[in-house]
Amino acid sequence: MSAFIANPTEYTPKIVFDTQNHVLEVSGFSRPEDVKSFYQKFFVWLESNKLRLSETINGQAKLLVDFRMVYFNSASSKCILDMLTALSDVYGKRMEVKWYYEEGDEDLLEAGEEFSDALEIPFEYIETE
């Protein structure tokens, strides 16, 4: 099973889902022109790989998620939550989310706390300089 890769642009995030090592990395800006079709690619990919992914997880593998977002708009926040929800359907609570935020960016920290609350999964918050 190949990885899911969305290369970053000025307005869209980098999304890399390494299915061999169970690592998802999301970083950069997210305010795509068509937010629905941008994130839909991930959902379609996940749906078509769900079965094989579940086999490799074998009820044990943990997903490591690295969020290094600079900014995401309101519609992207909905899509990011949906991404994490879809992954929690596959991995269950075996998800370790690292939420990076720049020192002083209290709104980004709060956004992470709200995702964590909505997903009922604890996040690790990492302040960067």
Add this chain to the structure above:
Amino acid sequence: MAKETLASLRTTECVDYPVVNGVLSELWQRLGSAEMPLAIVKRVYSVATECLENIQKYADCDISTPVVFCIDWDGDYVYIRAVNALAKSKVPKLEYSIDLVNSLGPIELKKLFKHKIQTRQISELGGAGLGFIIMARKVEGGIDYCIREQESGMYIFDCKMKIIVSSTHEE
């Protein structure tokens, strides 16, 4: 300090994605060189994005009503203003959405955001119904707006917001 303009747009053309990108790119650069805390930079950028995306998705073109979008700051506050034409059919929903977020305090806004992000679907226009909630959470004193009818039959939506920069000026 004297008022400094961080972003400015005035056009009678319809605002599309490249126009939004142009304004936001310039704003991001200017915010980067303005001496304000990172939290405020991100807050201003976020409110500006939601505002411009609303104009791009929902405003109606009207030759007699130019779209106006500007952001100024004076060291203490960042002032955001957005003006655009709107068809009558869009007025009730817009009024309802803004009046609702303006009537809520920070805790209720947080709860509403959580509820909507978990229950709403992305619309055909690419919205999630979260923009005004996000704006209301980031600005000081709510979203100040008025809607006026034009002779042309169109309506003008005029909205003003401000973001506090210096915590020593909290009201």
